[in-house]
Amino acid sequence: MLRGMRKASSNWLGKAIMATVMGVLIVSFGIWGIADIFRGFGQSTLAKVGSTEISAEQFRQIYTDRLQQIGRQFGRPLSPEQARNFGIDRQVLQQTLAEAALDEEARRMGLGQSEAETLRIIYNDPNFKGLNGQFDPQRFAAMIRNVGYTEPRYIAEQRRVGLRRQIAGTIQSGLEPPKTMIEALTRFQNEQRSMEYIKLDAAQAGAIDPPSPEALAAYFEDHKVQFRAPEYRKISFVAITPDEVGKWETVSDDDARKVFEQRRSQLGAPERREVSQIVFPNADEASAARSRITSGTSFDDIAKERNLNLADVNLGMVAKSAILDPAVAGAAFTLPTGEISEPVQGRFGVALVKVGKIEPGTTPTYESLAPEIKRQIATERARAKVSELHNKMEDERGGGASVVEAAQKLGLTPVTIDAIDRSGRLPNGQLAPEIPQGLDVASQAFSSDVGVDNDPIQFNGGYVWYDVLGITPSRERNLDEVRDQVEAKWREDQISTKLRAKATEIVQKLNDGGKLADVAAAVGAKVETAVNFRRDASPAGVPAAAVSAAFRTAKDGVGQTPAAGGSEWIVFRVTDVTVPPVDLASNEVKQIKETLQRSLSDEQFGQYVTKIESVIGMSINQAAFAQVTGANN
Template identity: 65%
Template sequence: MLRGIRKASTNWLGKTIMSVVMGVLILSFAVWGIADIFKGYGQSSLAKIGSTEISTEQFRQLYTDKLQQIGRQFGRPLTSEQARAFGLDRQVLQQVIAEAALDEDARRKGLGVSDAEVMRQITADPNFKGSTGAFDGARFQQLIRSLGYTEQRYIAEQRKVSLRRQIAGTVTGGAEPPKTMLEALSRFQNEQRTIEYVKLDTAQAGTVEAPSPEALAAYFEDRKTQFRAPEYRKIAFVVMTPEEMAKWSVVSDDDAKKAFESSKARMSTPEQRQLSQMVFPSLAEAQAARAKLSPTFTFEDLAKERGMTPADLDLGMVAKAGIIDPTVADAAFALAPDSISEPVQGRFGTVLVKVGKIQPGTEPSYDSVAATVKRDLAIERARAAVADMHNKMEDERGGGSSVIEAAKKLGLTAVTVEAVDRSGRTPDGQPVAGLPVGTDLVSQAFASNVGVDNDALQVGGGYVWFDVLGVTPSHDRTLDEVKDQVVARWRDDQIAGRLRSKAAELVEKLGPAAKFADVAAAAGVKLETSAPFKRDATVPGLSGGVVEAAFRSAKDAAGSAQGASSAEWIVYRVTDITAPALDMASDEAKKLKETLQRGLTDEQVAQYVGKIESEIGTRINQEAFALATGAGTNTN
């Protein structure tokens, strides 16, 4: 599974999609994160792993949720066709099967995890920490809700994640990259090279005479496709979003004050308290510990006696809503500063809570937030107006009106673009101004045609309607139409060819006994020396091609490579190669080791999951899988 994910991320588009997928799964713990591991049995089975069956409808729901989450990250919906093109359907299936296999393995091994440990993991998760660095209950609720989870369901899921981590920790225990591998990778990353070099540019190319009409005609004929006119489309569109409509809405002070009063709590800063918590396995032990406390035997002394550090106790500066357990929250916020509670029977055990510093809450005044409240209220009202206008626009479109005609009837503004190519540019090469941000309007227009009734595109809580009004097909241009471009291209090619030949000549002259300074002086160019650079460095004055070429050359070897453009060539000689020895006690070595170790553990866990799946038996209903992912009966 992990190899498949890495393979999917090797190209730039895949990397973009995978970065979004990782953003959607940001709440994950190690191994695999949040996933809906299915319970019970579906009547229509999509897959079965041991005794765990995954129904088609359950998988469809999970798959749809994932696409919606990714779509929210992109700012526009991801279609089933796009998802399949990126391989997301297979990745989600592999993830679900792998997680189900690990859960089945945990069940068979009789593994378990305590409530207190689950609570510790959740409150320690950095994704749920607020600006103070402490667990933020409001952030916790917001993040899990954004992924469709209730608190109870999330806690249940993290119990499963914890069990998977136990298995993974056992499987990968002792996995450590060998020293030779660390040293080899360190050398590859940290090796530095120094070169001396000269730059050849248009000055060294000499005078380039204008081509004869015959030569230019022949040049154009050989490269006619390079000067071909692209296809253009004439489109009309209407944009309707809450933000746009809100600009024309006036909100009275009376309405704004009512909205302010109803949302004051959300806009206020709640009281926060510095809390420490000690968990006990039973009420009796908690009562006995509480009885020990006195002016001479403090809460911290009790922690030391129980082998606990301050970090084990500290919950940070938290608001009441930031405490998962409401019983503990009520007790903590009923205490005076620098006091300790009686034993509290909480959700995850019996606890003693100590309150330190108390930071009072704050409430904003209406005047300080009036502008924000009015803007938000205008946008909220506009959302309803957008929904109403959407229905009216669809009715007009359904009645046969064009986008321009429907917009005119409804008092909306339609925009017409006379000609745009696939890259969003006009015939003069300039980007089309005013295209709606956050949509792929141009690509959608090129996927449509004149007379087609197109679905509205969703953008920013609103919609974009468009029509294709005309198509100008791609066609060959005559030499007269593009003569200036052809002459410029011909001249560039002449210069590039001369510089390439000149560079080759200089490289031949740079034999073992030749002095680069003498060769440079004879050629009339300046000899320069670079600072030491690594293979992934951006070196001022040198192109990436030159850096790559330098790392393919041996010490004292000469070579050449194109510079920043075809009108610049670099001739170089490698003068020094250094690679610092890796200090195994350094932070760099530790980070390098962690990176390699993650790769090794990923492979080991993937192999273990594969072994579980083969041993307990995994069956996939390909037709059901195709149905759930919108591919019909086509599983290819």
């Protein structure tokens, strides 16, 4: 494919919302922007929404970037199979289509956002702020360049994001969850249970004789697929990211000290003072009040006479820059502790200012900040270097050089891994230590082939180039290769089968009126208890499966559940069920209300987007989608 046609897509700005719920990743359906992908018509169309076409290559880049983001959250890459099992492929597609539909709707409605507002949002983005906490133009330019944006394109993308938010804000405003729903969810969430239980493990399973050769061979034949050798690939790659390039940068003390001196006034903590003020409509009333204070009337009494509470007069412990009125700020930061100012003509009236506690400002030394300043200087230099190396690497690759050849010519250190599976594991089952955390180069390699000129992967503000050098197909192993593994798995299954039977027998005895203590003594187990736990709790020593099972069992009811993969079994009796009363004024209930409100808002907005898509028309090339997400592999 033509390298110049690559599109930038989702990035470190986190424009899409993603969360983990009950161990299942849910990529939110979004309005916040995946990428600048909706530009013109492509050669190979994956989807069409209204007049907007999304090419397979555009979606591939979006999907790849999203898997990398998730991989960095988990600390390990996700394979295409795992991504499909989590439903991430469909969720990213849904979000991409939703954004296209919203952009079409914004055009139809004639919505707009001023350039000034768009720039205000960009200036306030913390990703673009330097050491002094202010917008840093150089940092901004380097960061958007490293994710493939020019300044005009990035500003245009932010304007589109703003228009989507306008639509979302209108659709989602004013929704309130019913009181009955709030109370029901609160009771469900706060319900508590207590139980007594015993754990059955290998000791209760009894002696298990080794399998005969015939039995082991038969077991292997029935479970052969579990012991199949996966497909492996030999790959080489090189990473060019600010972190990697920054390691090569040497920042002198002279350079770091210059930056320190330039920013000295903005570093450290400013002086802070406890400031109170009473504002009067004119100078005469302010002067009269000050005279009364000097005669013995307290500042607080004057405030009470004017029907002012503490929040009305106390500005708290603040820095000078945090006081909106410059005149009040000037007075407050010249008074000694405990003094009352002369009447001060401010923006909102004539004020009397009182100063309480004073916290002196602190200015850090160069030595204390030198490592961080040097790291930031190195990173800033590295961002520019990444762009330069990217172009050189692309030139070498365009001239036919392999990743290893191109990297070596540029003085970079490539990595070669002789055998790796889809999940990034070596034949010994360990994760390949050479692959940086969060880099999904393994699954990308399994979507490619030997000799293919692959597009670089965007990663950590930079790029990773990779080649597939060889393929070792998946194959069936013979019993001799995996005999120890097969025997261990056979033993685990035998233990699990015996424990299930033992647990079923115990449950029957308890249902017939037996005591858990008597049963425990008979099998050599210990009775344990877990008291007043909620359904989202993790009581010490209690498997999550047992907690879930307890909440499916009535008071005084008996149950059983496997734990630790079947090598341990839990038998329990629910001894108490408590539902605390609902306090609608509590912070917890307020949080539940907010959660419900967001959920209802998202649901309503989702219905709105679905309606837009049905009105303007939407089509998906399922074959192209399957190819991009690896479903055909």
